[in-house]
Amino acid sequence: MPSVTHEALVELFKNRPTLAVEMLQDALGQPVPAFSEARVASSDLAEVKPSDPEAIGVAFLAAAAGLDEERRAVYGDLVLSSLNAAARRTLEAMMKSGYEFQSEFARSYVAKGRQEGREEGLREGTLKAKAHDVLSVIEARGLEVPTEVRERVLASTDLAELDRWIRRAAVVSDARELLGTSGS
DSSP, X not given: OOOHHHHHHHHHHHHOTHHHHHIIIIITOOOOOOOSOOOOSXXXXXXXXXXXXXXXXXXXXXXXXXSOHHHHHHHHHHHHHHSOHHHHHHHHHHHHHTOOOOSHHHHHHHHHHXXXXXXXXXXXXXXXXXXXXXXXXXXXXXXXXXXXXXXXXXXXXXXXXXXXXHHHHTTOSSGGGGGTOOOO
């Protein structure tokens, strides 16, 4: 019966067949002749002993950049559990320290992730600022802001809604009118 490690490796290479060639060339420095097809002659991986486990870790970091979160976690766990203690510590340090990827492929995915993070942060900052603007206008007009109104405004994730509320905050006579409800 195949082990979990065996099955994970089979899945890893099945999902990205070129990884075997990349690992041979980049991580292990082995030349690979031109090919049009690849086959696994044996699924017994017990004999595989990489000469440079640290290079395997670096190759993994580059390959993992293009994977979804779940696969990256599974494959990362597999790679880390397969390394000796020294290589594992080195790879973990690289993962924590902001290792600079060597391949353009990996760098492009890191850059894409950073850009998406910046955009998300900007959007969240804009939402927060607009929500506070709504409340500031109401408070500057000397109106009381009930807890339910404050919570609803601060919880909004709709920029258009917050823009409408900023304009309405300038003219309502009661903060509850902002949300379309009347005060009692």
